[in-house]
Amino acid sequence: MSDPVLEVRGLTKRYGAVEALKGFDLTVGRGSIYGFIGPNGAGKTTTIRIVAGLVRPTSGEVRLHGVDLRRNRLAAARGLRTLVEVPAFYPGLSGRQNLTIFARLSGADDADVKRLLARVRLEHAQDRRVGGYSLGMRQRLGIAQALLGRPDLVVLDEPMNGLDPAGMHEMRELIREENRERGVTFFLSSHLLDDIQRLCDRIGILHKGRLVAEGRIDDLLSSAVTGFRLRCERPPDALAALARALPEAKARLDGDGTIHADGDTAVLPRLHHALLAAGHPVVELYPVRASLEAYFLDLTEGVMG
Amino acid sequence: MSGPARVLRLIGVETLKVLGGKSLRTGLVAVVALTAFAAWNHETAAEETAWTVTATALSTGLWAAEIFLLVAGATAIAGETAQGTLKMILPHAYRRGDWIVAKATVLAAQALVLLLAALAVALAAGALSGGLGDVTRAIDASFGGEGSVERLHAGGAMAGHLASSATVALAALVATAWLGLAVSCVFDGLVPALSTAFLLFLGLKSAGTLFGAGPDVLSKIYASYPAEMLSRLEKLGLALNERWKDELFGRGLRLAAWVGAGSIAVSMLVFTRRDLQA
Numbered sequence: 371m372s373d374p375v376l377e378v379r380g381l382t383k384r385y386g387a388v389e390a391l392k393g394f395d396l397t398v399g400r401g402s403i404y405g406f407i408g409p410n411g412a413g414k415t416t417t418i419r420i421v422a423g424l425v426r427p428t429s430g431e432v433r434l435h436g437v438d439l440r441r442n443r444l445a446a447a448r449g450l451r452t453l454v455e456v457p458a459f460y461p462g463l464s465g466r467q468n469l470t471i472f473a474r475l476s477g478a479d480d481a482d483v484k485r486l487l488a489r490v491r492l493e494h495a496q497d498r499r500v501g502g503y504s505l506g507m508r509q510r511l512g513i514a515q516a517l518l519g520r521p522d523l524v525v526l527d528e529p530m531n532g533l534d535p536a537g538m539h540e541m542r543e544l545i546r547e548e549n550r551e552r553g554v555t556f557f558l559s560s561h562l563l564d565d566i567q568r569l570c571d572r573i574g575i576l577h578k579g580r581l582v583a584e585g586r587i588d589d590l591l592s593s594a595v596t597g598f599r600l601r602c603e604r605p606p607d608a609l610a611a612l613a614r615a616l617p618e619a620k621a622r623l624d625g626d627g628t629i630h631a632d633g634d635t636a637v638l639p640r641l642h643h644a645l646l647a648a649g650h651p652v653v654e655l656y657p658v659r660a661s662l663e664a665y666f667l668d669l670t671e672g673v674m675g
Numbered sequence: 676m677s678g679p680a681r682v683l684r685l686i687g688v689e690t691l692k693v694l695g696g697k698s699l700r701t702g703l704v705a706v707v708a709l710t711a712f713a714a715w716n717h718e719t720a721a722e723e724t725a726w727t728v729t730a731t732a733l734s735t736g737l738w739a740a741e742i743f744l745l746v747a748g749a750t751a752i753a754g755e756t757a758q759g760t761l762k763m764i765l766p767h768a769y770r771r772g773d774w775i776v777a778k779a780t781v782l783a784a785q786a787l788v789l790l791l792a793a794l795a796v797a798l799a800a801g802a803l804s805g806g807l808g809d810v811t812r813a814i815d816a817s818f819g820g821e822g823s824v825e826r827l828h829a830g831g832a833m834a835g836h837l838a839s840s841a842t843v844a845l846a847a848l849v850a851t852a853w854l855g856l857a858v859s860c861v862f863d864g865l866v867p868a869l870s871t872a873f874l875l876f877l878g879l880k881s882a883g884t885l886f887g888a889g890p891d892v893l894s895k896i897y898a899s900y901p902a903e904m905l906s907r908l909e910k911l912g913l914a915l916n917e918r919w920k921d922e923l924f925g926r927g928l929r930l931a932a933w934v935g936a937g938s939i940a941v942s943m944l945v946f947t948r949r950d951l952q953a
Contacts, residue, residue, distance in 0.1 A: 419950075419951075423766050424762055424765055425951065443768070444769070444770065446768075447767065452766040453763075454762045454766075457759075457763065458760045458762070460695070460696065460758075460760060461758070463695040471691050474691065475684075475685075475764060475769075476767065
């Protein structure tokens with residue numbers, strides 16, 4: 371992995387008797403888009419709050435650019451931008467005034483404010499009070515404030531919240547563009563697994579305060595085979611042979627003559643053997659991988675789709 | 676970035692918020708209107724002078740300023756927590772202590788603005804109701820002699836007393852705002868922060884040990900006899916001592932300084948150590 375921007379080591383957080391985080395490690399490489407997913411109550415927001423400096427960990431450490439957040443917050447948090455849960459602004463001030471405040475905090479200039487207002491398509495509403503903004507508009511403004519200045523790491527908690535489909539598409543494009551053109555690293559928490567799959571190169575799945583999976587999405591899903599699609603000569607006969615020899619595979623036939631069989635990689639040799647023994651050699655074979663959603667549900671609820 | 680540079684930048688941010696919002700403007704309007712109304716409504720007794728009108732009007736304006744600053748202080752952190760902006764600003768590369776110093780500085784600046792507004796209106800009201808010159812007493816002609824005018828107190832001395840009182844009042848206003856700020860650091864919600872701040876403030880006021888020369892006292896400075904200052908403390912403890920005493924100035928400043936310093940210390944201690952969930 372490239373130079374790490376965010377490193378979490380042995381992170382725990384206890385609220386009285388409740389152990390929200392049970393100690394996990396996580397590394398986010400520079401220039402990556404990292405998806406941080408988990409069911410409600412898994413500890414995602416607690417983790418993000420710790421990274422943002424809002425909450426102190428019970429134990430463990432968080433390093434930003436190699437600098438310990440607790441020991442040297444000023445150096446560690448330089449270049450860090452966050453959007454924790456629902457974006458909030460000063461309701462009596464306009465969108466531009468709000469963004470100007472965050473620009474002063476980030477050391478950004480007015481040109482950056484102007485650029486980002488245009489980029490999130492809020493130019494027309496920049497002088498209106500934020501109190502009158504819709505949730506989607508506030509979300510756009512929230513993303514804009516997170517991109518002010520020269521951020522190295524942008525932590526976004528549910529960035530698509532409140533956006534319509536077109537808005538979500540634009541937001542994905544904005545994240546990709548900032549990542550590609552300005553090298554911004556993103557750490558995204560979302561329940562929209564489709565978005566995570568489209569945007570992120572690596573993911574971490576948090577469940578009950580523990581990181582239960584981490585890695586490149588392709589690598590994780592490649593180990594999550596749920597079945598096979600295969601082609602043989604005389605498909606109906608092959609299907610009948612397979613149903614007799616391996617009934618648990620629940621083999622079925624598609625209109626185009628493709629046979630579908632359920633099972634993981636352990637089933638594959640038996641599948642081959644059953645078909646060969648019946649005189650139906652496999653001509654083509656493709657593994658069917660779980661979707662990220664199915665993989666996620668399997669890990670967190672134990673129900674592979 | 677050095678510590679002072681960080682604080683200066685945050686003072687700029689806090690100033691933008693205050694100037695962009697409505698609350699200070701509302702507070703200013705309230706203070707000016709109440710000061711003017713008190714002057715207009717004041718029924719001058721025979722022995723009173725224009726200085727009495729000024730002092731009465733100023734005390735009313737400062738009372739309004741005091742309430743405004745208590746609310747401003749009590750909502751400085753709790754308000755940001757409640758509306759969710761604290762989680763937006765705190766992750767930036769500043770120490771939490773920097774935020775306390777910046778917020779305390781801007782609250783003090785607001786106290787000064789409100790005091791100057793009240794003072795300007797009160798002085799204008801005094802000037803319009805007879806002039807703020809020497810305090811004099813007319814001596815009737817008797818036994819064939821001519822009548823004369825005795826100068827009881829010079830206008831400059833009266834202005835000096837008013838300036839001293841205003842200085843102590845400013846310290847009291849700042850201390851009030853910082854007391855609110857300290858309470859604000861403890862609570863996430865506005866209602867508990869505001870109610871606790873008022874409870875503390877009223878408790879300390881009614882005990883008569885806080886703000887010895889604050890607005891309460893100002894209303895009595897020139898109320899019936901020019902150039903006299905009665906403190907509640909003296910009334911209670913030393914009986915009626917009806918002479919201006921220079922040590923009241925120092926005592927008022929000292930009390931305000933203790934409350935202000937204590938409040939900032941509590942703010943620092945609590946705000947830099949607690950988890951922020953809202």
